[in-house]
């Protein structure tokens with residue numbers, strides 16, 4: 001296993017909560033992207049944890065933009081850079097609320113117009129920055145400040161929505177698997193056109209577990225099969241070996257749910273629905289990988 005580059009583009013002075021995997025993921029993303037990168041960040045925790053100039057924690061250019069406009073902004077920026085003959089990476093780093101709900105229109109437009117950029121959705125499964133309200137990406141059964149009895153709707157499947165745009169590269173990843181995340185960002189940035197990476201980002205205060213367990217929670221998400229690591233390159237799906245193993249011999253999902261306070265008291269019905277949609281996703285992905293659909 002090769003060590004990741006020692007260069008740091010996210011300094012230690014972020015204002016992120018202890019154990020924040022959104023900021024940890026960003027650290028790996030920028031190690032892969034390098035200094036010739038502009039980050040486009042809508043309203044979200046990242047817009048706060050980056051700090052305020054001149055005391056910013058970021059060592060690349062960051063463009064903060066209104067919630068709904070990240071992908072539209074990135075599209076204009078990428079077009080301007082390419083017109084100037086510059087290969088600067090344009091990366092949107094947006095939360096799940098800013099992606100699956102509020103920014104979805106701009107995202108769809110940018111994907112459809114073959115924008116040469118990478119869109120990363122870090123998914124802490126709620127509107128974290130404003131106190132953990134439910135988003136379209138919150139899983140069924142999870143308690144948030146606006147779903148005190150547990151969310152009654154299923155998580156929106158943004159990956160299938162993105163896949164319907166037939167973009168050249170998309171992947172799922174997790175900071176609990178840094179080498180994999182790094183390699184996927186590198187690959188994405190080597191491919192022209194629109195790319196999308198969906199990161200599961202465990203969030204200690206929102207998910208209600210203690211900060212030192214973040215990597216363990218990220219690994220449990222994968223080992224239970226609830227978060228499947230894969231990539232789809234020019235329509236060819238490849239599931240990571242760790243997720244293949246999880247599909248065959250999963251760790252019980254109760255092990256993932258029981259370490260998080262947001263699932264305390266989850267109903268049997270919601271747990272069954274969570275399991276059923278996971279199994280359906282596995283069948284769909286395995287069939288696609290085998291070329292059966």
Ligand SMILES: Cc1ncc(C[n+]2csc(CCOP(=O)(O)OP(=O)(O)O)c2C)c(N)n1
Nearest residue numbers: 043044045095096097098126127128129130
């Ligand atoms: C148009 C608009 N509505 C609401 C807000 C308030 N707001 C700022 S960040 C945020 C939550 C963003 O959630 P998400 O995109 O999931 O990112 P996270 O905070 O979880 O990192 C909200 C509701 C805003 N800035 N602009």
Ligand code: SF4
Nearest residue numbers: 016017020045128203
């Ligand atoms: S609320 Fe969650 S995502 Fe936001 S900074 Fe804290 S740990 Fe990170």
Ligand SMILES: [Mg+2]
Nearest residue numbers: 095096126128
């Ligand atoms: Mg969020």
